[in-house]
Amino acid sequence: MIAPSILNADNMHLSRDIKAAIESGIDRFHIDIMDGHFVPNLSYGPELVKDFKRSFPLTDAEIHLMSNDLETTLPLFVEAGCDLLEFHYEATDNPEYWIKYLKDHNVRCGMAINPSTPVQKLQPFLKELDQVLLMTVKPGFGGQKFEEESVERLVELKNMIEAENLSVPIEVDGGIEPKTLKLTRDAGATIFVAGSYIFKNGSIEDQVMKLKKEDK
Secondary structure (H helix, E strand, C coil): CEEEEHHHCCHHHHHHHHHHHHCCCCCEEEEEEEECCCCCCECCCHHHHHHHHHHCCCCEEEEEEECCCHHHHHHHHHHCCCCEEEEEHHHCCCHHHHHHHHHHCCCEEEEEECCCCCHHHHHHHHHHCCEEEEECCCCCCCCCCCCCCHHHHHHHHHHHHHHCCCCCCEEEECCCCHHHHHHHHHHCCCEEEECHHHHCCCCHHHHHHHHHHHCC
16 A cells, blocks of 8 residues: 655645545555654644545545654544554553554554664554554655665564564555565565655656555
8 A cells, every 4th residue: 555645745735736646546645743852843733634634535644643742742633533643652651541542532543663663662562553654764854765774674573463463564654666665565564655756756646656566
């Protein structure tokens, strides 16, 4: 599955760019929420998610919450109507509470980890998660180069999931284009976040198709 990150879309023509991707067969968008504290950047708020779901009710809004003030931020995006929310392992001392909170509010739950965090940290939570997000760049900015060490981490994570007899989808985010999509797909990823590649290289439809060709 390709999940375009709208962070690199044209903010003055966001609806146009989203529609172009949907017309190319996209049914989930990755919405990066950055608080300027957990990561050194700021992005969208809950009103954008409300507008997204009002305009595209049949399209999933996947929230990648880059904030370490979950008490304030996470409920806002649940109330805004997100379909899936991924919070960072590194952002809380009580992941179990937030997993339960999301499930109690009928929001699919994902957990993200940074490149510097051992994948084993996810193991205690795998049975409760709907998805895991392995960052393949340091979070905070779009357009970064894919970190090659991520392939080995992906294999390790996939093996850990299989050892638990689970089928938790693995998502990758950062530097995804056709070559790195194939690399990460072969290593165990099934969901691919792409921002700059889709929205900064001419035809959105053409770029989505190039990625879909490798996602087989």
